[in-house]
Amino acid sequence: MTDPRTIRIVIVDDHHMFRTGVRSELTSLAGSAGLSSPATFRLEIVGEAGAVESATQVITAEKPDVVLLDVHLPGGNGHGGADVIRACAGLESQAGVPVRFLALSVSDAAEDVIAVIRAGARGYVTKTISAEELLTAIGRVADGDAVFSPRLAGFVLDAFGAAAGEVAEIDEELDRLSAREREVMRLIARGYQYKEVAKELFISVKTVETHVSSVLRKLQLSSRHELTAWALGRRLL
Amino acid sequence: MQQPQQPQLHSQPQPLASTPTPTPTQPASGPLPAWRAKPRPPLVRHRGDKVLAGVAAGLAAHLGLPVGWVRVAFVASSIPFGAGVVVYIFLWATMREEGSAATLSGMPSASSAVGATVVSSTSAPAAGADPGAGPGAIPSTVGSGVTGSSSVSPHPHHGIDLAGLRSWLRNSNQAVVITLLGVAALVAAAALWLGSAGFDVHAEVVVPVVAIVIGAIFFWSQLDDSSPLGGRRPVRWIWLVVGLGFTLLGLVALLVRGTNITEVWQVLGAVLAALVGISVLCAPWILRLWTNLREEQTARIRATERADIAAHLHDSVLQTLALIQRQSTDSATVARLARAQERQLRSYLYDEDSRAGTLGAALTAAMGEVEDLQGVPVQLVVTGDRPMDQHLDALVKAVREATWNAVRHASPPVSAYVEVGPDAVEAFVRDHGAGFDLDAVPDDRAGVRESIIGRMERHGGTARIRRRADGTEVELRLPVGDPDTATPTPATTPTPTAAPPPTSPATTETTPPPTSVTEPQEQPS
Numbered sequence: 172m173t174d175p176r177t178i179r180i181v182i183v184d185d186h187h188m189f190r191t192g193v194r195s196e197l198t199s200l201a202g203s204a205g206l207s208s209p210a211t212f213r214l215e216i217v218g219e220a221g222a223v224e225s226a227t228q229v230i231t232a233e234k235p236d237v238v239l240l241d242v243h244l245p246g247g248n249g250h251g252g253a254d255v256i257r258a259c260a261g262l263e264s265q266a267g268v269p270v271r272f273l274a275l276s277v278s279d280a281a282e283d284v285i286a287v288i289r290a291g292a293r294g295y296v297t298k299t300i301s302a303e304e305l306l307t308a309i310g311r312v313a314d315g316d317a318v319f320s321p322r323l324a325g326f327v328l329d330a331f332g333a334a335a336g337e338v339a340e341i342d343e344e345l346d347r348l349s350a351r352e353r354e355v356m357r358l359i360a361r362g363y364q365y366k367e368v369a370k371e372l373f374i375s376v377k378t379v380e381t382h383v384s385s386v387l388r389k390l391q392l393s394s395r396h397e398l399t400a401w402a403l404g405r406r407l408l
Numbered sequence: 409m410q411q412p413q414q415p416q417l418h419s420q421p422q423p424l425a426s427t428p429t430p431t432p433t434q435p436a437s438g439p440l441p442a443w444r445a446k447p448r449p450p451l452v453r454h455r456g457d458k459v460l461a462g463v464a465a466g467l468a469a470h471l472g473l474p475v476g477w478v479r480v481a482f483v484a485s486s487i488p489f490g491a492g493v494v495v496y497i498f499l500w501a502t503m504r505e506e507g508s509a510a511t512l513s514g515m516p517s518a519s520s521a522v523g524a525t526v527v528s529s530t531s532a533p534a535a536g537a538d539p540g541a542g543p544g545a546i547p548s549t550v551g552s553g554v555t556g557s558s559s560v561s562p563h564p565h566h567g568i569d570l571a572g573l574r575s576w577l578r579n580s581n582q583a584v585v586i587t588l589l590g591v592a593a594l595v596a597a598a599a600l601w602l603g604s605a606g607f608d609v610h611a612e613v614v615v616p617v618v619a620i621v622i623g624a625i626f627f628w629s630q631l632d633d634s635s636p637l638g639g640r641r642p643v644r645w646i647w648l649v650v651g652l653g654f655t656l657l658g659l660v661a662l663l664v665r666g667t668n669i670t671e672v673w674q675v676l677g678a679v680l681a682a683l684v685g686i687s688v689l690c691a692p693w694i695l696r697l698w699t700n701l702r703e704e705q706t707a708r709i710r711a712t713e714r715a716d717i718a719a720h721l722h723d724s725v726l727q728t729l730a731l732i733q734r735q736s737t738d739s740a741t742v743a744r745l746a747r748a749q750e751r752q753l754r755s756y757l758y759d760e761d762s763r764a765g766t767l768g769a770a771l772t773a774a775m776g777e778v779e780d781l782q783g784v785p786v787q788l789v790v791t792g793d794r795p796m797d798q799h800l801d802a803l804v805k806a807v808r809e810a811t812w813n814a815v816r817h818a819s820p821p822v823s824a825y826v827e828v829g830p831d832a833v834e835a836f837v838r839d840h841g842a843g844f845d846l847d848a849v850p851d852d853r854a855g856v857r858e859s860i861i862g863r864m865e866r867h868g869g870t871a872r873i874r875r876r877a878d879g880t881e882v883e884l885r886l887p888v889g890d891p892d893t894a895t896p897t898p899a900t901t902p903t904p905t906a907a908p909p910p911t912s913p914a915t916t917e918t919t920p921p922p923t924s925v926t927e928p929q930e931q932p933s
Contacts, residue, residue, distance in 0.1 A: 299785070321823055325789035328827070360789045361836045361881070362823025 178313045179265070181218040181233060183226040183255060184241040184275070189298070190219050193239065196302040197309075212310055223247030227258040236264045236313045240292065242276035242283045252276075253290035260291065273312045275300075284323060289391050294318025311365075316380040317387035324359035327386055331393075348386060355382045453503045463499045490594050498625065501587045588622050619658030626651030656680075724752055744783035751776050767800050767833070768793040771826055774808040784815040784822060792828030794888070800833065802867040803886045807835050809859040810882040814839035818879060828888075835884040860884070 180197075184190050194216055217233045220226035223246035230238055238259075240252045247254030252274055262270045272292040276283060277299075284295050293312045296305065297320060308318040319327070331348050348356065351372075358368045365383075369376045454465035457475070464482055468475035486492030595618055626647050656679065663675045728749040735741045755772075768790045775788045794800070807824060814822045818839035826835045856873065860882065864871040869886035 321787055321789050321825065325791045325825065329791040357825075357827070360791070360827075361825040362787060362821060362838045367878075 177213045177215050178237060178309060179215045179217045179233065179235040180237045180239060180309060181220065181226070181230055181235045182216060182239045183220045183229075183244065183252070184239070185221045185244055186241075187221065189241075190221070193305075194219070197306065200302045200306055212313070214306070214309070221245075223251070223254045223258070226255045230255070230259050230270060231262060234262065234265050235270060236266060236268070237309050238270060238272045239275050239309070240272050240287070242274055242287050250286060250290075252292070253286045256287070256290040256292060268315070271312045271315065273308060273318060275305075284326060288323075288387070291391065293387065295323045296320050297322065311380070315384075317383045319356075319359050319383055319386070321360050321362050324356045327390060328353070328356050328360060331389070348389070352382050352386050355379055356386060359383075451503055453500070460496075461500050463496055463503060466503060467499065490598055493594065494591055497587050497590055588625060591622070591625075592618070613662070616658040616661035619654050619661065621658075623651045623654030623656075623658060626654060656683075720756060724756070725749060740783050744780065747783075747785055748776070748780050751779070766793045766795055767804070767826070767828060770796055770801070770804045771807065771824070774804050775811060775824060778808060778811050778815055782812070782815045784820050786811055786815065787821060787823040788826075789823070790826045790828070794828050794833075799867045799869075799886060799888070802863050803833060803835060803869065803884060806860045806863050806871065806884055807837060809856075809863075810835075810837040810884070813856065814880070814882075831887060833886045833888055835886075836881060837884075838879060838881040840879040 182190050182193055184193075197214055197216065217235055218229040220229045221244075223244050225246075226238075226240075226244065238255075240255060242252045244251040244255065247258070252272075256272050259270055259272075264270050272287075274284075274287040274292040274295040275298055276287075276295070277297065288295060293315070294308060294317050296308055296318060300308070300320070311318050327348070354372060355368055358371055363371065365379045366376050368379045372379075449469045451470040452466050453462035454469065457465050459479070464478045465475050467473075468478040471478070482492040482496055484492070485495070595614065599614060628651075656676075659679055660672065660676050663679065664672050728745050732742050732745050735745075771788060771790055775786045778784075779786055796804075807826065811822060811824055814837055820840065822837070822839045824835065824837045826833065860873075861871040864884055864886065867886060869884060871885075872883040874881045874883065
């Protein structure tokens with residue numbers, strides 16, 4: 172992580188204004204090398220798209236490291252961002268690792284989150300996120316880690332019944348969180364950054380990332396029926 | 409000339425209703441103006457001004473006629489062959505009572521009313537409620553026929569559960585069956601009476617006509633296909649078939665009257681052929697009419713929804729955008745307006761009204777208030793939910809106070825996390841500022857002491873304030889009672905899992921406790 176590498180990203184959003192805004196924010200931030208934490212990498216925006224079909228084309232052609240993906244997109248089978256992820260399944264970036272997707276949306280609706288995370292996105296942040304946080308999130312997703320917003324963490328706690336006290340007995344159990352995963356999720360829901368979580372629990376940032384990735388895997392693979400029922404019933408994170 | 413005529417037309421039923429008949433229920437003039445203002449009130453039985461079951465009053469309201477006329481018409485049409493009685497019973501069976509909660513009082517009055525109708529129809533419109541009190545032999549035979557039918561009705565439920573009986577009557581076609589039994593008994597009695605009185609009763613005419621009428625009642629009973637709960641109950645095809653069969657039989661019997669038995673099949677074939685021909689001719693028309701109706705309905709629903717959304721957007725979003733344009737130089741105000749509008753639109757889109765009265769809704773409202781007053785965004789995350797009570801109200805106020813402090817004295821991002829657990833509600837309010845020093849800021853300390861710590865302790869909870877390197881975190885904990893009440897609505901949380909947690913870990917005791925399992929993962933760090 173010490174050598175300044177280049178992360179190539181594609182921005183997919185059907186609002187031209189938003190694409191322009193994100194592009195200018197990210198370039199100005201990543202361009203200024205004096206920044207402390209996020210600027211451990213260089214950022215190159217290699218493409219933009221505004222619909223499912225064009226996004227699939229651009230991503231296949233450019234093979235970026237990270238795709239910033241809006242949840243709601245025109246075209247495809249009507250599932251927006253999830254359709255893009257499915258169409259690009261198995262695609263590898265120029266560096267030879269899978270293309271990673273970071274979902275970005277104004278919507279906090281649970282069914283949107285569920286759909287795009289279960290399709291394979293590595294994280295979910297809302298569009299009101301600050302540019303620095305977004306940059307950090309991009310770096311994290313490029314490394315293959317998961318990015319959870321506080322809302323997503325709250326959603327996970329709720330959907331897995333962890334808020335009600337359910338805890339997995341074995342780590343491998345897909346339908347529940349382990350005690351430590353629950354702790355991590357609670358701290359993220361409380362607004363803690365990863366490094367703050369690490370400090371609070373006396374573990375390394377890498378371990379926090381491992382826990383979060385494990386939760387993401389459970390979120391994607393779990394067949395827990397409440398996951399969907401909850402999403403449909405509650406609508407909001 | 410035109411001008412004064414208009415109001416006169418409208419007020420016409422009023423004097424007519426009050427003048428001609430001195431029926432005992434003239435308090436009807438109370439509700440009268442209400443139905444007169446509407447174009448056409450629904451056909452429901454009136455509860456207020458009724459002599460028997462309220463059918464006449466309801467019919468009068470529906471048709472816009474004076475109630476007295478309708479009553480006189482009922483009585484007059486009952487004299488020749490009991491037609492008025494039949495119509496009355498039919499209407500009673502099919503008309504819903506005004507208001508839906510009137511089930512308890514409705515049933516007994518209605519059943520006794522059937523008996524009473526017969527008496528009043530044969531003798532006088534006086535409200536003699538006892539069928540046996542009718543003068544002479546004729547009313548008693550007729551009365552017994554019908555009261556026999558009405559006494560059938562409480563039989564399956566043994567007359568206790570009147571509300572259930574009423575809904576049973578309304579839901580199924582039992583009412584129709586009972587009515588038909590009554591009609592049959594009435595007709596038989598009338599035929600007997602006419603026969604004994606020397607009239608020549610043509611059974612071969614009367615029976616088919618009765619069959620046709622019964623068939624028609626069966627058939628039409630399916631027209632009223634809305635259930636008392638407001639939904640639509642499915643059309644029962646069996647009743648349609650039975651009704652059709654009765655009508656067919658009646659028609660055939662009427663046509664073959666007096667002819668040879670071998671011609672029955674010819675007549676039956678002719679009738680069937682005619683019916684099939686007519687239905688084949690009409691089917692495309694009916695189908696097109698039906699689809700047109702459906703299309704029109706959906707289009708109208710869409711238009712209404714669209715109008716609703718447009719009205720909402722106009723009232724909220726457009727107004728806010730106009731405000732933002734006017735104050736575009738003041739970035740703080742713009743941010744505040746945008747944030748408030750976003751919240752409002754969100755609650756509109758995701759229908760947060762349905763969560764009203766829960767902790768989540770109260771917290772959302774409180775955080776929104778802080779945001780509006782201070783113009784600083786607060787990130788709120790709530791897991792689980794439960795209905796509000798006074799202790800939770802104190803918690804919400806404490807959370808609001810903590811957030812208020814964080815927003816005022818610290819720097820964003822400010823986040824609040826509330827977790828509704830099975831035995832406690834925990835709340836965390838966190839900011840990223842320099843934090844306030846409990847000892848250095850006496851004013852704040854007083855505020856914090858009183859409105860956060862003191863308030864929580866008064867309600868049996870605890871409050872803890874932690875200073876961190878990069879901010880402050882207020883931790884609130886409020887023990888809550890039995891987890892059964894923690895399930896406000898099954899839609900908001902997957903709470904079937906909330907009740908068993910104390911027992912579920914015990915089921916697999918062989919596995920090590922969860923904390924020890926995760927330990928090895930932390931070792932490499």
